[in-house]
Amino acid sequence: MSETSRTERPRPDACPGALHVHAAADGGLARVRVPGGELSAGQFRTLAEAAEQLGTGGLELTSRANVQVRGLGDGCENELAERLAAEGLLPSPTHERVRNIVASPYSGCDDGGLLDVLPLARELDTRLCGNPELAGLPGRFLFTVDDGRGDVDPLRADVGLVPVGADAVSLRLGGTDSGVLVRVRAAVHAAILAAEQFLVERAFQASSAWRLAELDSGPRRVADRVRARLAHDDVTAAAPTSLGADPVPAQPRFGVVGRRDERVTVAAGAPLGRLSREQVSIMTRASEAAGSRLRLTPWRTVVVPGLSEGEVEWWTSELDTHGLIVDPSSGWAGVTACTGHPGCAKALADVRGDAARALRHASSPTGGTLPVHWVGCERRCGRPRGRVVEVLATEAGYEVGLDDEVWASRVDADRVSAAMEAARRTM
Template identity: 45%
Template sequence: MLAAMPVTPTSPPERDKPAAGGRTVRAGGDACPGALRLHTADDGALARVRLPAGLLTDRQAVALALVAEELGDGNLDITSRGNVQLRGLADGCGGELADRLRGAGLLPSDRYDRVRNVAASPLCGLDGAAEPSRAGATDVQAWARALDALLCTPASDAPAPYDGLDLSGLSGRFLFGLDDGRGDIVALGPDVTLIASGEEQAVLCFAATGPGLRIAARDAPRAAALAAREFLAALDHSGTRAWRVRDLAPEHRPGVEALADRLTAAGIASDPLPRPRLPHGPPVGPGLVTGRDGRCALSVTAPLGRLTAAQWRLVTTAAAQDGTGELRVTPWRGIVVPGLPAGTARSRLTALADAGLVTSTTSPWHRAGACAGRPGCAKSLADVRADAAACLTGLPPAGLPVYWSGCERRCGHPGGTWVDVLATGDGYRIAVRDGATETGPETEVSTAHTTAGGLADAVAAARTSAD
């Protein structure tokens, strides 16, 4: 058993530098917060609780609500990795926070806390796609549980040939993506990507691009862990610092040939796929999801990514009383609750809408987000959350994703094509941005400037300009 690590605040990282091709040269270690490594913000300390595949039991969800109320500001923020952040934590509460998370099974490893970034298709097995040839046939949540166990295993305790597989050197931003074949997770661009191919096979690749390897589905979690080890080996060989695969220059990125050799040494067979089929599909939206067994899943989104403890409890109660007792937090700042009877699901969805949660894709709050802004963040130039809320009220149905940022860092912004609403100190600069690719940075499609008073019209126009 590892000794408990001290709970420490993060310090500001050294400044990163831009490099050719839109990459970033990392000047130091990442300051990504965790459950033990807290970030100091203007509104108190911030903790990030990792939830591999977004999986929670109703008991764990209740524990998080209590922690948010009793130690924090009473809110729970959902991140773009499907994790949960707690804000407004008082000085000196780190030890109690860690103990309570451990007691709820939400901190299984102190040493490996921040590397447990695993996103998985949240609708897997829930939306009627059960044939082996279709998405949803493989239980990627089971993959996530097995992978998390490997991530949390100290190198000294791992059985051969996995002894020495220490992944504690991964950045807190490194992402494993487990896609059931529908393409929702592939679209996130994970660093190590597994894509189910029927019930028996999977495709493994780096950075959600080819080339890849075909492996047996039963080997998928172990292969993903070994792929992360290959990334660390490539990072050591490069002599540079990088948090993610895409941060490395192309000539330094891990290759599938070396990975295939590593898999072979571990007893995992693989076949090369020079041009693998990589599906790209939409994320889960809010509403009811009908399954093959007559039961439904609830899908709701947190307004601007934040729920009050009271809203969180309503979702948890639906899971405990009418569902399977499971919640799936999504990378799109939502929650899926499986296993409700159809009639009950409709009434629960209505109640959640009445409580202020986003329950329809026609809502202007759908695909809208914001960073913390003032007063929580010292770098923010505006109270972006208040301005966003005022702007979204009364807007037409959602178009392009839109994200309000208080400064140039744009913390938590979406990928793909999106509307960038950036605080400038004397108003907002609004741009439709085309998502970054492997070959270059984001580009601005169109740009406008406005004050907060004219924000609603400008945002409405931008959201429909390229949708």
């Protein structure tokens, strides 16, 4: 396990929540946590209705598989909270900002993982909300529950669980292997212990850290504390399967993403991470034909599991007709953007509007190419890990860059496409 050095934070984290609404340039911004990414069709519909009736309309999907409502008017916070609570989306007001649990979104939908981890994610959420001390976790503290395929483990969570054998789950701390292996029945207990011990170690170091890896030797010290508190028969000595020192970030998938027991799973992408009410409506209708459950992913896609073979083509075509990404070769696939103008006061451009214009100018589908991220200023919010073509707004126009090389500078939105497309095709 790598040693880390201490990072100090001058203030408590100010992550928005459903009750802790952030005052953005375009009005109130509420972030609703969706543990494990699991939503019912009714919950998804309620969120879209609330966004339209109380905010500026449309839902934003986040890189932690949560949902944001923007542009809330004055006094709308209470109405939003009441609607969320009535749909079971606010089970613990004291813990609403700390329910940051990302689970492998295709788990149980195909044969790709070692374990269906959605039940573990649900149990983790229940125990997290039932633990008063853990309401004190920072809003940025992240749990991941990977099903063994290694798709959410690269998010480098503060506390991660990854099955590595028939009855062995590896505890990951600060994105590194802690060396602690527990039985499946003790996995959630180990994750809760790790979160508790993060708070204990943070107090011991008199630190204001938001993330476990920001503590002085945080992963090692918390691992030692967890190991000392686990019961002998919670721990297993099974040999772990290595996921690699620095797992590669998974890419979004679109269209049919899984088949199991004659049921098909489809994933649809939200262009630039935003969904209109009509797009949410078609997704909820598709899910109602297949068990009424949906899953949000950290790649800003929505997964509809359980469709029958006979209807999958029709639903996929409907999702496509509504402007959702179901074809991996779509020019919209792999393109992300920060909030930009008018939602962010620091933005030098309306990056989302300009990205949409540039994509309409793009000459051909760009499947199989590098991701692109548009940002409205040098803070570079939301930039994905790994190799990314960056389109940066500056005072003088846009700059297109990749790997520290500038491909175009001082260009307007209409002239970004050529440089962006060329950079995306670089191997």
